[in-house]
Amino acid sequence: MTATTEDAANAAQDHDYTDLHAPVVDWFDAHARDLPWRRPEAGAWGVMVSEFMLQQTPVARVLPVYEQWLKRWPRPADLAAEPSGEAVRAWGRLGYPRRALRLHGAASAIAERHGGDVPKEHAQLLALPGVGEYTAAAVASFAYGQRHAVLDTNVRRVFARAVNGRQYPPNATTAAERKLARMLVPADDATAARWAAATMELGALVCTARTPVCGRCPIADRCAWQRAGAPEHEGPPRRTQTYAGTDRQVRGRLLAVLRESDAPVPQAVLDRVWHEPVQRARALDGLVADGLVEPLAGGEYRLPQSRG
DNA sequence: TAATCGTGGTG
C-alpha cells in the first residue's frame, strides 16, 4: 500500500466524511454560477459539448463558442452531417483542436449507433472518441442524474486539501484518489449528482489552485489542510508546460491559417508561419496524421472534408 | 508511466 493510499484509507476510517455533503451542497445552492450547460434546456448534448470544450480550457473562453456551437448544431446528428473540418473551424481558438475532431466523431457515433441520442450508460459514453473516465462520469451525472465519482482537477484539489491535508494532489491521478472519490459519493443519485457539481464548483471558485479563499469555504473548519496550518506543497514540482518554440506553437499557427481560409491554401502560404523548415514540415505532417489537415494534389492544404 | 497536444488570462 502506497503512502497516498494510506492517506485515503486512514482519512476515511478516522472520520465520517458524509458530514461534508450538506455544507458543500448547500453552498452550491447559494453560489453556483448560472452557466448555460447547467440549464435544463441544454440537454445531454449541451452537457457533452460543454465537457469537451472545458477540457483544459477556462469557462470564460468556452462560453461564446459553446453558444454558437449549439445554435448551429442543436443535435448530434446536425454536427455529424457536416465535414469534420467545420467542427475544427468552429472550434476557433479554444486550443487542443483534436477535441473538435473527437467531438465530431462522437456525434457521428451517436447518430449511427445510438439513434441520435447521447447514451446514458457510462460504458457507452466511455466508448465514444474523446470521452475518458472524467467526461463519461460527468455526462452521466450532470445530464442524467446518475451516481458516479466525478474526479476532475478541481475535485482532486478539494479532496487533497480537505481530506488529505495537502496543498496539491499528485501530478497524475492515483488509485487512492479514485478510491477516496468513490467513498465520498453520496448514497442517492440526486445528491450524488449535486455533490459532483458542487465539489467542482468549490474548487473552481473557492478552493482555487493559486490563492484559495478559505474565508468563503463552507468546510474550512474541518479542512485537513487548514487544520495542519496550510503547509506548502512537498514532493516533485508540478511539471510546467513550455510552449514557445514547440511543435504545438507551429501547429497552432498552421491551423490558424487554414481555419481562416475557405479555399485550399498553397504550401508557400503555410511556409510563412514558421522560419525553421524541418520543424515546420514535422508540424504539418503531424496535423495531417492527426486528421486535422487534409493534403491535396499540387501542394495545397485544407481542413478535412470527411464525415465519417 | 510519461509525453504530447493550444491558447490566453493573470498574479
Next chain:
DNA sequence: TCACCAAGATT
C-alpha cells in the same frame, strides 16, 4: 515579466 493555470484524453 513570465511562470502558472484552466471541467483531460490518448498513446
